[in-house]
Each structure stands twice: as C-alpha cells, then as structure tokens.
Amino acid sequence: MGEDMAVVIDGKKISQDVRDEIREKTLRLRKERGIVPGLAVVLVGDDPASQIYVRGKKNACREVGFLSKEFRLPSDTSEKKLLDVIDGLNRDREIHGFLVQLPVPEHIRTDAIIEAIDPRKDVDGFHPYNVGRLFSGNPYHRSCTPAGIMELLDRYEIEIKGKEAVIVGRSNIVGKPLTLMLLERHATVTVCHTRTRDLAEVTRRAEILVAAAGNPGMISGDMIRGGAVVIDVGINRLETGKLVGDVVFADACKKASYITPVPGGVGPMTIAILLRNTLAAASVLLPG
Ligand code: GUN
Numbered sequence: 083m084g085e086d087m088a089v090v091i092d093g094k095k096i097s098q099d100v101r102d103e104i105r106e107k108t109l110r111l112r113k114e115r116g117i118v119p120g121l122a123v124v125l126v127g128d129d130p131a132s133q134i135y136v137r138g139k140k141n142a143c144r145e146v147g148f149l150s151k152e153f154r155l156p157s158d159t160s161e162k163k164l165l166d167v168i169d170g171l172n173r174d175r176e177i178h179g180f181l182v183q184l185p186v187p188e189h190i191r192t193d194a195i196i197e198a199i200d201p202r203k204d205v206d207g208f209h210p211y212n213v214g215r216l217f218s219g220n221p222y223h224r225s226c227t228p229a230g231i232m233e234l235l236d237r238y239e240i241e242i243k244g245k246e247a248v249i250v251g252r253s254n255i256v257g258k259p260l261t262l263m264l265l266e267r268h269a270t271v272t273v274c275h276t277r278t279r280d281l282a283e284v285t286r287r288a289e290i291l292v293a294a295a296g297n298p299g300m301i302s303g304d305m306i307r308g309g310a311v312v313i314d315v316g317i318n319r320l321e322t323g324k325l326v327g328d329v330v331f332a333d334a335c336k337k338a339s340y341i342t343p344v345p346g347g348v349g350p351m352t353i354a355i356l357l358r359n360t361l362a363a364a365s366v367l368l369p370g
Contacts, residue, residue, distance in 0.1 A: 230351025303333030
C-alpha cells in the first residue's frame, strides 16, 4: 500500500444516519398505524459498564421516539424473580422488544434467562430461535454488534463476496454470529481463537480482518495484510483510563485500506441495530 493511509470508518456518523432513518419510520408508524415502538431494558445489579450501556439505550430510544422502560433490580434478585419480570415483558403489549443486560450475577443462569424471552421480542438476537434462524440462512432478529459490522461494510460499499475474512474471537455475541453473516454473503471465513497455533500466519491472509478478542493491542501492524479492511470490535479500558481496541491503530492505519477506530467505530452501531430490530418487531405486531 506504500504510504497510503487507511480510510477511517465513521461509525458515529453511520449510526446517526441509521437512527435518523429509524426516527422517520417511527413517526410514520405512529401516524399511519398508531404504533409507538417500545423497548425495555432489564439491569440486574450495579455493574458500572452495564449502567452506562443501559443509559445509552434509554437515550437512544428517546431520540428516535420510542417508548422506553427500564427495570433496575438489586444484585441479589433471584432467578425466579427475574423470570417473572421477563414473563411480564413477554405479555406487555406496549413493549415490542426487550433485553436483559449481560452479564447477570453468577447465581442466575444466563441461558435460562435468554430462553425465557419471547423470540419475537428478543431484539438482542440471543435466543436459540434467533440463533437457529441465522444458522439456517433465514435470520429473524440478528445479534446487534455483528449486524452493525455488516451495516458498516455495506454503507462503505466494501465488497464481501469471495473475500478472505478472518475473525479473531469466537464469542456467541460477536465471533460466531458474524461468521454466519459473512458466510451468508459469500465470504470465505476463518475463525481464530486462543488455541489457534499461528495467529499471525492466519490474520495475514485476511482481506477482511475482524478483531473481537477483547485483548488490547493484540493485532499489530505486521499481522495485517496490505490493503485489508480492519474491523476492531475490542473495547478495552487501560489503567490510564484510555479506551483502546484490539488493534494497534496507528500501525494498522499504514497497512489497511479501511479501519474502524475505537471509540467511534463498531460501538455506536450496536444501539442503532438494537433500535432497528425493535422497530421491525413493532411493525409486525398488531397495535394495541
Ligand atoms: N452486555 C454487553 N453487550 C451486551 C449486549 O449487546 N446485550 C446485552 N443484553 N448485554 C450486553
């Protein structure tokens, strides 16, 4: 790539564009069918990062004209009590989508919680029904962060078909669903993880490289193929308080054709897709 520097993908702007589109569609839905999309967020305990995410989701709802409800439960809430709250939200006709902010306290089984959510209201796309629909190539609600990555690639008109894509990280929230989304779009996908023998040898083959390992600075410039599209999903807070991704940004800029920054890349897309999933859920359910 010589001295060319990468195009920095503006996730903040794309997220705003998506939210502007959602606001317009929400206004139309209300005018034409009397439906106000409703999103509820359940937070158990007082994890500081979760509190920030939940506040962000509430503000985003207000901005696009959704109804938002918030349930804050103490950290000693029983699993049974949480299941009761979920049952109430499954039945709540004002609520079209909801999520339980993860992680939940250790005495609560995450799987039991996710499986209790009505899949039609599972706007996080975590329920086995939604995972299965994605797996079989007929997605319903898609997991927000990987769907946000696909949106960024599409809005920057980055071709996916036939490309060598390498994902570092195999989480249920990002790595695995993104694998399926890229596969559906005809990429050749390789997934790396902690037991991958020669990580750099694999990442250097990537035309689209996605770092979703949660390991600050693990992807150095020499691990990136010239001209690659680099998507950094890492959000790591250093001891200094600085927020960094999994990619060494300054070095990667000299090798990549496109790159997402941290913050301001993938992160802002997650909430935009959450709102879009909620709007979709509200649009199919009957009003009132
Ligand atoms: N915790 C961190 N990210 C997420 C998310 O996307 N959804 C939920 N429910 N919890 C999270």
